[in-house]
Amino acid sequence: MQKAVKNFLKRLNKDFYERDTAIVAKELLGKVLVRRLGEKTLAGIIVETEAYYDENDPASRAYLGRPKYCVELMKGDVGKSLVYMVHGNWLFNVVAHAKNKTGAVLIRAIEPINGIKTKTNGPGKLTKAMKITKELNGISLIDGNDIFICSFNNKNSFEICSSYRIGVKRDLPIKLRFFIKGNKFVSK
DNA sequence: AGGAAGATCTACT
DNA sequence: GTAGATCTTCCTA
Numbered sequence: 001m002q003k004a005v006k007n008f009l010k011r012l013n014k015d016f017y018e019r020d021t022a023i024v025a026k027e028l029l030g031k032v033l034v035r036r037l038g039e040k041t042l043a044g045i046i047v048e049t050e051a052y053y054d055e056n057d058p059a060s061r062a063y064l065g066r067p068k069y070c071v072e073l074m075k076g077d078v079g080k081s082l083v084y085m086v087h088g089n090w091l092f093n094v095v096a097h098a099k100n101k102t103g104a105v106l107i108r109a110i111e112p113i114n115g116i117k118t119k120t121n122g123p124g125k126l127t128k129a130m131k132i133t134k135e136l137n138g139i140s141l142i143d144g145n146d147i148f149i150c151s152f153n154n155k156n157s158f159e160i161c162s163s164y165r166i167g168v169k170r171d172l173p174i175k176l177r178f179f180i181k182g183n184k185f186v187s188k
Numbered sequence: 189a190g191g192a193a194g195a196t197c198t199a200c201t
Numbered sequence: 202g203t204a205g206a207t208c209t210t211c212c213t214a
Binding site: 066086089134 | 202207208209210211212213
């Protein structure tokens with residue numbers, strides 16, 4: 001820890017998360033996801049995200065008929081984690097949306113900077129690497145200490161690209177996936 | 189008990 | 202690059 005950790009700036013607060021979901025998704029790129037496990041601290045730079053909206057978004061966990069706990073979380077306070085299982089993989093999201101809206105940002109890939117040994121170039125892989133499970137569902141990234149996101153003193157600037165979301169059966173006609181151009185940890 | 193899921197791996201054209 | 206099988210735990214009934 002050491003050098004990288006000293007570059008952490010402050011934790012992202014409610015004002016950061018309480019904006020349009022796509023804007024938050026885009027601005028989460030280059031931020032640092034921190035996971036505390038007792039004495040250990042795992043950290044990685046977020047390099048790929050996707051925005052998911054409300055019941056009108058067919059790919060969203062808040063879409064009609066989806067599990068109630070997901071809908072409630074995505075409607076509720078921003079800055080909370082939303083964790084759910086898909087095809088045997090835990091996926092990690094952060095609730096983020098403008099006031100009185102619904103939405104969450106899926107963290108799809110990170111670039112390891114501290115304590116991570118396994119590959120993190122996919123949403124299921126990064127949760128495995130960071131030991132993220134259902135236990136973290138619903139906790140706050142603003143107040144809690146087990147997991148949170150910080151801004152980071154990035155030396156190198158980067159270029160943001162967007163595309164349609166991956167693996168989604170029915171997508172919206174707007175590009176809601178954001179990633180850092182050329183980063184090798186971005187999923188394919 | 190059954191169905192569904194925003195994934196991953198492997199094996200090809 | 203795309204295609205298919207397998208996937209593992211959840212929610213809802």
